[in-house]
Amino acid sequence: MMATSGKEACGLNGDVPSVSSNGSSDAFTNKSHSFVVNGAAAEASSHSKLQNGGSGRDERFTFSSQPTIEDIRRMQAEFTDERNWNQFHQPRNLLLAMVGEVGEVSELFQWRGEVAEGLPDWTESEREHLAHELSDVMIYLVELAEKCHVDLPQAVLRKMALNRQKYPASKVHGSAKKYTEYKD
Numbered sequence: 001m002m003a004t005s006g007k008e009a010c011g012l013n014g015d016v017p018s019v020s021s022n023g024s025s026d027a028f029t030n031k032s033h034s035f036v037v038n039g040a041a042a043e044a045s046s047h048s049k050l051q052n053g054g055s056g057r058d059e060r061f062t063f064s065s066q067p068t069i070e071d072i073r074r075m076q077a078e079f080t081d082e083r084n085w086n087q088f089h090q091p092r093n094l095l096l097a098m099v100g101e102v103g104e105v106s107e108l109f110q111w112r113g114e115v116a117e118g119l120p121d122w123t124e125s126e127r128e129h130l131a132h133e134l135s136d137v138m139i140y141l142v143e144l145a146e147k148c149h150v151d152l153p154q155a156v157l158r159k160m161a162l163n164r165q166k167y168p169a170s171k172v173h174g175s176a177k178k179y180t181e182y183k184d
């Protein structure tokens with residue numbers, strides 16, 4: 001799916017997206033993206049222009065709708081099963097792996113000073129490197145949640161609902177203070 005105005009983002013406007021009972025989607029026939037679950041191959045070419053900051057900076061950036069988090073969980077489960085790596089993928093190891101990948105993301109931003117939205121001064125190769133490292137973080141995060149039996153998409157909805165209660169827009173608009181700093 002192409003980038004849009006961002007209004008469709010699940011749950012951000014207070015709507016709860018419907019989730020099918022088995023959590024799967026027909027992600028693998030999407031016109032602009034093709035996915036092969038077993039080979040874990042993915043293409044996302046139609047999204048690359050905005051993703052790479054080339055145009056559309058006035059619009060809010062949005063993601064493709066596929067793969068879903070459940071798709072990512074399933075693809076990574078297949079990747080580890082095929083390699084007999086589940087024996088290494090206990091929660092603590094996955095946490096350490098994820099934190100290591102967060103460190104690799106940090107390295108890309110290190111010593112650059114503030115970076116503008118859309119990374120206008122970054123080369124294509126730097127952007128792709130960042131995309132890889134962010135993906136590593138996400139892959140390990142999703143697998144960590146799976147191994148901890150946290151249903152991540154639903155947990156995110158619950159947490160966002162809590163965040164909205166903690167930070168009512170009418171109260172905190174334009175302020176970045178922590179909720180504990182507000183004296184009602």
Ligand SMILES: Nc1ccn([C@H]2C[C@H](O)[C@@H](COP(=O)(O)OP(=O)(O)OP(=O)(O)O)O2)c(=O)n1
Pocket residue numbers: 080085088104133135136139140
């Ligand atoms: N035991 C492993 C090793 C790798 N991966 C997968 C998940 C990550 O997406 C990616 C991590 O691979 P590397 O550890 O080779 O890390 P990088 O890809 O970041 O390579 P480098 O550290 O050279 O940047 O591969 C995994 O699931 N389990």
